[in-house]
Amino acid sequence: MRLILFGPPGSGKGTQAKLLAEKFRIPHISTGDLLREAVAGKSPLGLQAKGYLDAGMLVPDDVVIGLIREVLTTGIAKDGFIMDGFPRTIPQAQALDRLFGELHVRVDGVISLRVEHDEVIRRLTDRKVCRSCAKIFNSNQLHADDPSRCPECGGELYQRSDDTPETARKRLDVYLKETKPIKDYYRESGRFTQIDGMRDIADVYEEIVTILRKPIS
Numbered sequence: 001m002r003l004i005l006f007g008p009p010g011s012g013k014g015t016q017a018k019l020l021a022e023k024f025r026i027p028h029i030s031t032g033d034l035l036r037e038a039v040a041g042k043s044p045l046g047l048q049a050k051g052y053l054d055a056g057m058l059v060p061d062d063v064v065i066g067l068i069r070e071v072l073t074t075g076i077a078k079d080g081f082i083m084d085g086f087p088r089t090i091p092q093a094q095a096l097d098r099l100f101g102e103l104h105v106r107v108d109g110v111i112s113l114r115v116e117h118d119e120v121i122r123r124l125t126d127r128k129v130c131r132s133c134a135k136i137f138n139s140n141q142l143h144a145d146d147p148s149r150c151p152e153c154g155g156e157l158y159q160r161s162d163d164t165p166e167t168a169r170k171r172l173d174v175y176l177k178e179t180k181p182i183k184d185y186y187r188e189s190g191r192f193t194q195i196d197g198m199r200d201i202a203d204v205y206e207e208i209v210t211i212l213r214k215p216i217s
């Protein structure tokens with residue numbers, strides 16, 4: 001299965017991608033996670049990307065396309081993947097199609113999560129990430145007696161530095177301007193399904209699994 005999850009920041013792509021990757025036992029490829037790891041490790045890629053992440057802006061296309069090329073050609077994703085956060089521009093979508101052509105594979109589906117703008121900002125500024133298991137939680141899901149610990153593995157929770165109100169708004173603007181136009185690109189190719197991402201995590205997950213069970217035309 002080769003699936004692209006699409007949607008604004010905070011639409012639940014990361015949460016759903018983790019659940020789906022576990023269910024189908026295939027890798028979750030998140031360019032955001034890969035870039036944050038590079039920044040934390042102070043690698044040349046990380047040093048190049050840090051300023052863009054901090055500002056809520058997109059890392060240049062050639063850098064992220066190179067990163068995805070590296071991931072897809074190493075073979076770790078040869079049996080499928082759930083892609084989250086890539087592509088984010090039309091040139092990235094075109095480069096991905098070229099890469100799929102080279103690798104003789106096709107994407108099985110692009111699922112877009114629709115979430116209202118106010119809700120995007122509310123979710124981004126409310127969420128915490130676990131340092132150990134990388135799962136994402138909103139404040140309602142945390143244990144009242146120790147909200148600083150992951151409810152699943154007990155790891156330390158932190159707020160992403162780009163989840164502040166100001167950077168969250170910037171990221172939504174960038175999404176609307178640079179990323180949203182990709183919807184038409186995929187709509188034209190017939191591989192695109194938009195679903196309501198405003199619902200509970202479990203309901204969204206069920207709908208995605210139902211869509212994926214349908215035979216590919």
Ligand code: AMP
Pocket residue numbers: 009031032033035052053054056057058059060064084085086087088089092162171
């Ligand atoms: P995310 O974790 O997907 O919200 O991504 C966090 C940040 O990483 C974004 O705000 C961008 O700065 C950068 N980033 C992630 N994916 C991409 C991409 N496909 N193209 C450009 N920048 C990206």
